[in-house]
Amino acid sequence: MSVTVKNLTKIYGAQKAVDNISFEAPKGQVLGFLGPNGAGKSTTMKVITCYIPQSKGTVKVCGHDVSEESQAVREKIGYLPEQNPLYKDMYVKEYLEFIANVHKVPKKQARIREMIGQTGLEREQHKKIGALSKGYRQRVGLAQALLHDPEVLILDEPTSGLDPNQLVEIRALIKELGREKTVIFSTHIMQEVQAICDRVIIINKGKIVADDPIDKLQDRVTATVTVKAEFLEKVEEKLLLQIPGVMDVVNRNGNAYLLSTNGKLDIRPEIFKMAKQNNFTLVELFKEKSSVEDVFQQLTRGK
Ligand SMILES: Nc1ncnc2c1ncn2[C@@H]1O[C@H](COP(=O)(O)OP(=O)(O)OP(=O)(O)O)[C@@H](O)[C@H]1O
Numbered sequence: 001m002s003v004t005v006k007n008l009t010k011i012y013g014a015q016k017a018v019d020n021i022s023f024e025a026p027k028g029q030v031l032g033f034l035g036p037n038g039a040g041k042s043t044t045m046k047v048i049t050c051y052i053p054q055s056k057g058t059v060k061v062c063g064h065d066v067s068e069e070s071q072a073v074r075e076k077i078g079y080l081p082e083q084n085p086l087y088k089d090m091y092v093k094e095y096l097e098f099i100a101n102v103h104k105v106p107k108k109q110a111r112i113r114e115m116i117g118q119t120g121l122e123r124e125q126h127k128k129i130g131a132l133s134k135g136y137r138q139r140v141g142l143a144q145a146l147l148h149d150p151e152v153l154i155l156d157e158p159t160s161g162l163d164p165n166q167l168v169e170i171r172a173l174i175k176e177l178g179r180e181k182t183v184i185f186s187t188h189i190m191q192e193v194q195a196i197c198d199r200v201i202i203i204n205k206g207k208i209v210a211d212d213p214i215d216k217l218q219d220r221v222t223a224t225v226t227v228k229a230e231f232l233e234k235v236e237e238k239l240l241l242q243i244p245g246v247m248d249v250v251n252r253n254g255n256a257y258l259l260s261t262n263g264k265l266d267i268r269p270e271i272f273k274m275a276k277q278n279n280f281t282l283v284e285l286f287k288e289k290s291s292v293e294d295v296f297q298q299l300t301r302g303k
């Protein structure tokens with residue numbers, strides 16, 4: 001097991017930021033850390049990476065205890081912190097050289113070139129870090145975390161501040177890295193979890209409220225999914241209620257209807273069939289929410 005967290009608690013003053021959590025992350029898995037603001041995601045990551053000590057519990061990285069063998073743990077881990085602290089007066093290449101020296105990276109120049117390529121920094125590599133846009137600084141942070149080819153990557157909101165094109169590239173990179181390494185990353189973006197995670201841990205108020213493979217997550221709660229269907233013609237609500245899986249129908253405006261389902265069945269093909277059978281013209285069919293989003297809200301809202 002690459003990362004083992006057992007009964008971890010972190011107390012700040014009177015507040016339990018992390019409350020007795022346990023989980024394991026094996027090699028070759030991308031683990032998504034999802035949770036509302038203040039849930040304890042960054043705090044957990046800081047303990048795993050030896051940035052802060054825990055109050056109780058044990059954390060091991062590749063068999064090394066974070067409290068007793070912090071040097072060995074740091075060698076195994078690449079960490080992109082939430083605030084991504086960088087030396088703004090340093091040039092990109094100079095900074096990466098500095099980090100490579102800290103880690104005593106062999107064949108330094110070749111490795112730096114490789115990382116610059118992998119994180120798409122070619123055009124920015126001769127600039128000062130302070131002159132880079134937010135997304136490119138994020139890439140420097142990622143390059144820094146990857147430089148010593150660590151077995152475990154801890155990435156705290158790695159895609160925040162990236163534009164849509166960069167998002168796609170960096171997500172692909174994280175997914176790729178997850179094949180050989182253990183990746184734990186935090187995010188607020190549901191689609192991101194669905195796109196790149198093998199497994200997701202939802203944390204709320206310092207406690208784990210779900211720890212599931214991504215495809216099993218939606219079975220945990222009955223998620224309500226709403227489908228919007230708009231027709232050219234007026235459709236009797238009872239016709240819509242007869243569609244298997246439909247629990248409720250609300251007429252929104254004109255000939256648009258909101259159909260609620262329990263999320264287990266995709267009702268869109270049935271709506272299409274019904275329209276065809278009755279000669280209705282379907283002009284819009286839209287699933288309002290993804291199920292991971294529903295699960296997240298149900299597990300973390302108002303608790
Ligand atoms: N150094 C600190 N001193 C006191 N309280 C802290 C400290 N760091 C974090 N906290 C508190 O611990 C709780 C968990 O914070 P944490 O940063 O781990 O949340 P998070 O899940 O990463 O949230 P976000 O999604 O906003 O990044 C919060 O209530 C926060 O205010």
Ligand SMILES: [Mg+2]
Nearest residue numbers: 041042043082
């Ligand atoms: Mg955080």
